Amino acid sequence: MQWELGFDGLTVGREGHVHQHLLIEGGKIARIVDAGQGLPQTAGHETIDAGGKLVTAGLIDMHVHLREPGFEHKETIATGTRSAAKGGFTTIACMPNTRPVIDTVSTVKYVLDKAAGEGVVRVLPYGCITKNELGRELTDFATLKEAGAIGFTDDGVGVQSAQMMKDAMALAASLGLPIVAHCEDNTLVEGAPVTDGAFARKHGLKGIPNESEAIHVGRDILLAEATGVHYHVCHVSTEQSVRLIRQAKRLGLQVTAEVCPHHLILSDEDIPGLDANWKMNPPLRTPRDVQAVIEGIEDGTIDIVVTDHAPHAAEEKAKGMQLAPFGIVGFETAFPLLYTKFVRTGRWSLRFLIERMTEKPADVFGLPYGRLEEGAAADIAIIDLETERAVQPETFLSKSKNTPFGGWMLYGWPVLTMFGGKVVWAE
CATH class of the missing domain: 3.20.20.140 (Metal-dependent hydrolases)
Structure with missing residues (x-):
């Protein structure tokens, strides 16, 4: 499947936060374009709107x-x-x-x-x-x-x-x-x-x-x-x-x-x-x-x-x-x-x-991962930086819940993870 990650969102560049669209094909990041250019018109795609959230490798x-x-x-x-x-x-x-x-x-x-x-x-x-x-x-x-x-x-x-x-x-x-x-x-x-x-x-x-x-x-x-x-x-x-x-x-x-x-x-x-x-x-x-x-x-x-x-x-x-x-x-x-x-x-x-x-x-x-760039594997996390939530160990997907952080109020929660161009977890 071809995915197009189009969003009014943020990636982290060397000059600060950048609004961009990512086009994903064949499990890789095929194109990255500035959000001001608009979404590329491609047939048979599905769009994920990150809605102002952080998009990172x-x-x-x-x-x-x-x-x-x-x-x-x-x-x-x-x-x-x-x-x-x-x-x-x-x-x-x-x-x-x-x-x-x-x-x-x-x-x-x-x-x-x-x-x-x-x-x-x-x-x-x-x-x-x-x-x-x-x-x-x-x-x-x-x-x-x-x-x-x-x-x-x-x-x-x-x-x-x-x-x-x-x-x-x-x-x-x-x-x-x-x-x-x-x-x-x-x-x-x-x-x-x-x-x-x-x-x-x-x-x-x-x-x-x-x-x-x-x-x-x-x-x-x-x-x-x-x-x-x-x-x-x-x-x-x-x-x-x-x-x-x-x-x-x-x-x-x-x-x-x-x-x-x-x-x-x-x-x-x-x-x-x-x-x-x-x-x-x-x-x-x-x-x-x-x-x-x-x-x-x-x-x-x-x-x-x-x-x-x-x-x-x-x-x-x-x-x-x-x-x-x-x-x-x-x-x-x-x-x-x-x-x-x-x-x-x-x-x-x-x-x-x-x-x-x-x-x-x-x-x-020496791994070929960890970067949002054209040609890289489409391994992507979308993170909500603005919503505060409590750590709830009972909701962990791990089999075990052993943490000292239960109840802590935190920001910066991932809401979607994509591995090789496939969504593998979403809130």
Whole structure:
């Protein structure tokens, strides 16, 4: 089908907001014309009027958990991709800590086949760094790449052996793929559910110290310098990590980094009580760390925003702060949270936010997506910037509802998502 996106709406150009029409054919953006020229007259088309709303390239999330295979009670590829579409995302990269983990050609193929058959947005799988994510033996990087893996990570656990990580980096560099690192020294975190800060002290909980993350960041930067690999730091949360990444970039190393909305918006001092919907890994850090990661993304030390969408069933989160699993869902709140907190308050421009959720992730990982331009894939999100609504977890399309943001009043809600020229979600 041929679509024509004609609207009195806004796209985000380098000179500000631009009123444009998009003509979509064969799953691609065939033409872009200024709204003042009027709608092109073409036969057999259907028009979507965006009515003054923002039209942007589909959002890109390079760090998500779809839970399938093995944890389908939390999420499936079908439900996770629909949740992503509702959040305006059209390209998502899934982490390999499933059961079985994504450490063989067959598991990569399983995810890709499931996504093609049951998913509604583009799914890009990571392969594991080590077999079964045990840190003892490297996976076969070359065959995982050939099967479709876009990089290598043991997300959920840090690679504890420096020699293992160095070997992994050298192999990844030879294949031209990134190492995407969950940075955590296990000897410093065992049994701790929250950061080492005011909340932990108030409730008598063991705290996770900042250095548990930063030690691995520093170690891995040195190893990346030695091997020449593209080294990407997952979910940066501490002032020390920001400082180390900033120095690595000043040295010209191929080091990139990501941050989650919750680490930009919440600190451990915001946690209201022992509700495990506030438990995530990395944990919510101190206000000083929050300020550091905000400054990090603003000065380019941190490159992109990700959700770390991590669904868990209600009965799992009901086990309490000490025993519940780490993680919160993120697809359906990410853009509204950041738009409300940073753009509506005037701290960021709309373009700044859009870039870090579209163009920048594409650039960091060498993907041909994330831009509204002629010839590009017709991956598009339409977002209502003016209507304020409450976060209602019961309406999430994710199987899981574990979020600390229930009831928050936000602006910037996606109302339609198109993937490859097909509407895959609409309000």
